[in-house]
Amino acid sequence: MRHSNSSGCAKQLDNTLCYVALGSNLGDSISYLNKAIQALGDHPDITQLSVSKFYKSKPHGPQDQPDYINAAVKFKTSLSPEALLDVLQEIENNNQRVRQGVVRWGARTLDLDLLFYADKVIETKRLSVPHPRICERLFVLLPLQDLGAGLKRLGKGTIKDCIHALSEKALNDIKEIADDDKSSHRKNTS
Ligand code: A4P
Numbered sequence: 001m002r003h004s005n006s007s008g009c010a011k012q013l014d015n016t017l018c019y020v021a022l023g024s025n026l027g028d029s030i031s032y033l034n035k036a037i038q039a040l041g042d043h044p045d046i047t048q049l050s051v052s053k054f055y056k057s058k059p060h061g062p063q064d065q066p067d068y069i070n071a072a073v074k075f076k077t078s079l080s081p082e083a084l085l086d087v088l089q090e091i092e093n094n095n096q097r098v099r100q101g102v103v104r105w106g107a108r109t110l111d112l113d114l115l116f117y118a119d120k121v122i123e124t125k126r127l128s129v130p131h132p133r134i135c136e137r138l139f140v141l142l143p144l145q146d147l148g149a150g151l152k153r154l155g156k157g158t159i160k161d162c163i164h165a166l167s168e169k170a171l172n173d174i175k176e177i178a179d180d181d182k183s184s185h186r187k188n189t190s
């Protein structure tokens, strides 16, 4: 089966439901997220893309870096997990992502993490799926909740259970971004 995207091109439909987390804390973060969403939506092997709300939060890990903007997307794809990782890393590279080597969790223009690839558990040199830190991170849990994702595959209860297990400080450190703010940046990217 085929359908058309916004530019009218036919796209191959496939059935693997994936969730990807987006994060940025360097430069115009909202624009970087919007550019990544556009690149994923335009990819010929990706269909039915939905986007969560955007959130602003304090950094996890080293504190001497700017606040992050985070979101998540879900889509269907015919790409294998490794091929999808290649696409995610290419989009990061096209958006000025510089890997700093020694600084774990350092500042970045764009980070795209594969959270779920259907129900598959993947442990290879390049991929850990489901992403190992989902339940510790409100900036991942809230966008997943927006997208109606389930966490059954993690064996840690529901998204709400994971959110309630996090500290009050974590809850205070994250704020939803108004749609007006998102769209003003989206206009700047077109
Ligand atoms: N890799 C393994 N599994 C995956 C996966 N499921 N998705 C490998 C994507 N990549 C995966 O990634 C390093 C290697 O992980 C890749 O080469 C890939 O083969 P990277 O993007 O170069 O490095 P990274 O992102 O710095 O590492 P890491 O450990 O993935 O960091 P995280 O967990 O993404 O944390 N605070 C807030 N508020 N918001 C944030 O978004 N992000 C981080 C980064 C820290 N603090 C944050 C946020």
Ligand code: MG
Binding pocket: 111, 112, 113
């Ligand atoms: Mg990453």
